[in-house]
Amino acid sequence: MSSFILGLDVGTTSVKAVLVESDSRSVAATHSLPTDSDLSDSSGVKAKEQDTGRIIDSVNRCLDALPADKLQRVSSIGLTGQMHGVVFWKAKSGCDWSSRDFFTARNTSQLITWQDGRCSSDFLSSLPKPDSHQSVATGFGCATIFWYMKHRPEFLEGFTAAGTIQDYVVSMLCGLDGCVMTPQNAASWGFFNTSSNRWNENILKGASFPLHLLPRCVSSGSLAGQTCSSWHGIPAGTPVGAALGDFQCSVYSCMSARTDAVLNISTSAQVTFTMPADFKPPDSPEPSSSIAYFPYFDSLYLAVAASLNGGNVLATFVEMLTAWMRELGVEPTDSCFYEKLINCALNQETSDLTVNPTILGERHNPLCLGQVTNISASNLSLGHVIRALCRGIVSNITSMMPAERLQQAGVRRIVGSGSALARNEVLRQEVEKAFPQELVYGQNADSAVGVAMVLCDRL
Numbered sequence: 001m002s003s004f005i006l007g008l009d010v011g012t013t014s015v016k017a018v019l020v021e022s023d024s025r026s027v028a029a030t031h032s033l034p035t036d037s038d039l040s041d042s043s044g045v046k047a048k049e050q051d052t053g054r055i056i057d058s059v060n061r062c063l064d065a066l067p068a069d070k071l072q073r074v075s076s077i078g079l080t081g082q083m084h085g086v087v088f089w090k091a092k093s094g095c096d097w098s099s100r101d102f103f104t105a106r107n108t109s110q111l112i113t114w115q116d117g118r119c120s121s122d123f124l125s126s127l128p129k130p131d132s133h134q135s136v137a138t139g140f141g142c143a144t145i146f147w148y149m150k151h152r153p154e155f156l157e158g159f160t161a162a163g164t165i166q167d168y169v170v171s172m173l174c175g176l177d178g179c180v181m182t183p184q185n186a187a188s189w190g191f192f193n194t195s196s197n198r199w200n201e202n203i204l205k206g207a208s209f210p211l212h213l214l215p216r217c218v219s220s221g222s223l224a225g226q227t228c229s230s231w232h233g234i235p236a237g238t239p240v241g242a243a244l245g246d247f248q249c250s251v252y253s254c255m256s257a258r259t260d261a262v263l264n265i266s267t268s269a270q271v272t273f274t275m276p277a278d279f280k281p282p283d284s285p286e287p288s289s290s291i292a293y294f295p296y297f298d299s300l301y302l303a304v305a306a307s308l309n310g311g312n313v314l315a316t317f318v319e320m321l322t323a324w325m326r327e328l329g330v331e332p333t334d335s336c337f338y339e340k341l342i343n344c345a346l347n348q349e350t351s352d353l354t355v356n357p358t359i360l361g362e363r364h365n366p367l368c369l370g371q372v373t374n375i376s377a378s379n380l381s382l383g384h385v386i387r388a389l390c391r392g393i394v395s396n397i398t399s400m401m402p403a404e405r406l407q408q409a410g411v412r413r414i415v416g417s418g419s420a421l422a423r424n425e426v427l428r429q430e431v432e433k434a435f436p437q438e439l440v441y442g443q444n445a446d447s448a449v450g451v452a453m454v455l456c457d458r459l
């Protein structure tokens with residue numbers, strides 16, 4: 001009887017679960033659900049938080065939708081998800097297993113996500129200099145913890161462990177005392193040296209940082225433990241991989257040659273390619289560079305232009321339209337908004353309207369917010385606006401990772417992944433116009449498949 005590997009991606013917008021058949025490496029079942037977990041920012045500090053309880057409820061509903069007979073034959077579990085963010089919990093009591101076959105969140109904070117904007121440039125420059133090639137930006141776990149130390153120290157006192165949302169799930173599944181984290185996620189928190197794979201403990205200690213909240217680092221592709229209880233029919237004692245980063249997993253799912261680059265558009269967007277095996281990152285951060293170097297597997301690095309403005313820009317546009325309609329007394333039925341908007345833009349092949357869609361700024365240029373220019377009386381239709389928005393999202397990515405940079409790196413082909421790209425033909429058309437390289441769309445190109453493949457290959 002064949003066995004299956006469960007891959008689970010706890011994304012910013014949705015949770016995706018796949019079952020990969022171990023021998024054939026084929027996808028046997030898949031399900032995805034929006035988490036609807038965004039919390040509105042009532043604090044006025046540009047907070048971007050998500051409801052941890054709702055995220056875990058979505059994980060539970062997503063797993064319930066997978067075939068029960070296959071879940072019983074899961075031989076290992078891999079977790080991936082949104083990087084950079086931080087959730088706090090009380091070790092040993094961070095969840096409730098009283099429903100027996102699944103857990104719900106308990107005694108946790110909300111998830112402060114990578115989109116969080118509470119750390120201003122002034123605040124970030126007041127932090128100690130990291131011993132790392134990576135700079136620290138708002139929305140990075142360590143920066144968020146520093147922010148709480150300064151503004152709400154009593155908040156931190158209530159918790160004994162912290163991690164990304166995918167680390168939290170791993171920790172609860174395995175009943176761990178604390179949190180384990182791979183370098184892929186640790187690098188996304190800042191104050192982590194990827195050459196030594198160690199936190200900057202001395203620097204952090206010198207700044208009175210609560211060191212007990214730093215997860216224990218284990219290598220990418222290793223196990224975190226075994227499930228401490230039966231979970232949606234998956235037997236207790238099933239091995240669980242330490243959680244991985246979602247962009248590394250999307251790369252793993254679809255990069256078949258060193259001459260491939262991967263363009264992923266989901267809530268955010270990234271273009272990435274593998275650096276040569278002998279690449280060593282610079283000694284110190286380059287905060288003004290739009291390209292960062294993130295650990296992949298073993299000692300390999302990925303060069304990545306990680307844009308904060310991907311599918312979320314379109315989602316914000318849909319939310320804005322919905323809010324305007326309500327203000328005008330029309331109750332919108334949101335379900336087919338995307339389809340209609342995409343169709344409008346498919347009928348408008350070009351537009352002279354220009355949208356720079358950086359509504360969240362970018363890490364290398366946080367103050368450069370969105371702009372609409374070249375507005376005329378004849379380019380105001382929804383078709384023009386959506387066409388210009390999609391072109392703007394893609395132009396922003398290519399400005400961060402120019403086609404020539406890809407050429408210099410020997411990239412010959414771009415593999416497209418991510419559901420915002422898969423579901424939006426206008427975005428795909430704009431991508432095809434923007435890159436001179438051949439463009440292919442990866443089959444099963446997503447992070448949930450990627451993390452399952454990692455377990456298949458490495459455990």
Ligand SMILES: Nc1ncnc2c1ncn2[C@@H]1O[C@H](COP(=O)(O)OP(=O)(O)O)[C@@H](O)[C@H]1O
Nearest residue numbers: 011012013014266267311312315338419420423
């Ligand atoms: N019905 C739809 N049609 C086309 N695009 C959509 C639709 N619904 C959501 N999207 C896009 O997909 C994005 C979310 O993609 P998803 O892969 O679920 O994100 P994540 O992996 O970050 O959780 C949204 O920001 C939005 O741009």
Ligand SMILES: O=C(CO)[C@@H](O)[C@H](O)[C@H](O)[C@H](O)COP(=O)(O)O
Nearest residue numbers: 011012082083247266267268270306
């Ligand atoms: O910011 C980076 C890397 O620095 C992103 O690429 C990273 O994948 C983060 O996890 C994303 O921003 C969140 O991923 P997603 O939910 O948009 O798929």
